[in-house]
Structures are given as C-alpha cells and as structure tokens.
Amino acid sequence: MSIVEIKQQATQKMQQSLESFQHNLTKIRTGRANPGLLDTVHVDYYGSMVPISQVANVALLDARTISVSPWEKGMGAKIEKAIRDSDLGLNPASQGDLIRVPMPAMTEERRKELTKVVRAEGEHAKVAIRNLRRDANDGVKKLVKDKLASEDDERRSQEEIQKFTDRFIADVDKLVTGKEQDIMAV
Structure with missing residues (x-):
C-alpha cells in the first residue's frame, strides 16, 4: 500500500465517521418535528420487525407534528404502539387512518441534557477521526x-x-454547534 492509498483510505473512513455522526444527530430530537426521528422505530409486520417507513408514509403536518399514514388499515394500532413504546417520549394520537405524532415542548432541563448528549456524540466522532489519523500515520x-x-x-x-x-x-x-443551537431554540 502506498502513501497515497493510505491517505485516501484515511480520508474515506473519516468521511464515513462524519456521516455516521450526522446520522446519529438526526436521532436526537429538537423542538421541531423531523420525519427522520421515527427511522429508529420498528414495528411488527407479519412476524418481522421493520422500520415504520416501510409500512407507512411518514411526513410533516406542521413544524411540531409528524403524520404517519399506514399503507394497510390493520397496521395503525401496531404503529401507534411502536411509537409509544419507543424511547423517544412521543405520544401518538390516531385519527382514523392517520396517526398524528405531536412533538411535546421541551423543558430547559431536557434541552441542557440533550446538548450534553450532542457534545458526547461529537467527542466520540472526534475520537474515531483521531484514531483513523493514528492508523494512517x-x-x-x-x-x-x-x-x-x-x-x-x-x-x-x-x-x-x-x-x-x-x-x-x-x-x-x-x-455540534448547529445541533446545540437547534436544541436550545425555543
């Protein structure tokens, strides 16, 4: 392996670490609704656990509400239960075929907690990048x-x-700075 290949590989892996960090940030909720927030929620679909996005249409109704429209009528209750049981702290409300997921307002204490989580995630990403630098060197x-x-x-x-x-x-x-500003914005 040449020096050029080592540098290319390191750059590529650092880019992957950055993308992974960005993906992890989307899971941390801010005060605003984000359809990507439900990506981690899985629902039982005929015996197998699948992401909600594979059994329903997930969209934004407004800045604070996510709508989930199941493709099959029988899935509504299961999707609602999966969202409620997730660790996101969301309370979905069913309206016929449509499931509304309002985003509760966050307290100041919760905002500060989330900024600490964001900083910790950022530090993990930095450590991963530094480890890649060490490997390349x-x-x-x-x-x-x-x-x-x-x-x-x-x-x-x-x-x-x-x-x-x-x-x-x-x-x-x-x-990290951008996400902290999103979280702290009331």
Whole structure:
C-alpha cells in the first residue's frame, strides 16, 4: 500500500465517521418535528420487525407534528404502539387512518441534557477521526520502516493527514454547534 492509498483510505473512513455522526444527530430530537426521528422505530409486520417507513408514509403536518399514514388499515394500532413504546417520549394520537405524532415542548432541563448528549456524540466522532489519523500515520511509518518511503515523505504525509484530520474535526464541531443551537431554540 502506498502513501497515497493510505491517505485516501484515511480520508474515506473519516468521511464515513462524519456521516455516521450526522446520522446519529438526526436521532436526537429538537423542538421541531423531523420525519427522520421515527427511522429508529420498528414495528411488527407479519412476524418481522421493520422500520415504520416501510409500512407507512411518514411526513410533516406542521413544524411540531409528524403524520404517519399506514399503507394497510390493520397496521395503525401496531404503529401507534411502536411509537409509544419507543424511547423517544412521543405520544401518538390516531385519527382514523392517520396517526398524528405531536412533538411535546421541551423543558430547559431536557434541552441542557440533550446538548450534553450532542457534545458526547461529537467527542466520540472526534475520537474515531483521531484514531483513523493514528492508523494512517502508523501505516506511513511502516512504509518508512520497510524502506518503501523516505522520512521526508513521512513528514509531509503526516502533515497532510493532520490537515484533513483538523478539517473533519472542525466539521464535527460545526455540526455540534448547529445541533446545540437547534436544541436550545425555543
């Protein structure tokens, strides 16, 4: 494996870590409704657990309400129960075929709790990115040790690896700040 391949692989994995972090942030609820909030909720569909999005249409009614329209009439009660039993703290209300999921207003205490969760998730993402940097640097050092690259190449590549590590960590910080602002907005 060459230095270029090591850097490409590290960049790719860091990008995946960033995307995973972004996905994790969508699961943390803010005061606003977000259809992605129900992605983690699974419902029993003829003996197998499937995401709600595979058995119903999930959409926004307004800024604070998610609507869930089951594709089969018999699924309404199961979907409602799955949402209620999830750890999201939501209380769905059935109106015929439509299930309305109002987003309760968050207390100041809950907002502060969620910002701590966001910061912790951000820190986990940063640690993952730093571990990838370490792995890439170790790969470059191994090439130098095996006499496949010079020490100058090692120093240059470590500087480049550090630059894109810093860039990804800055991206994580931006995402954390943005999510905190979303959470703290009343």
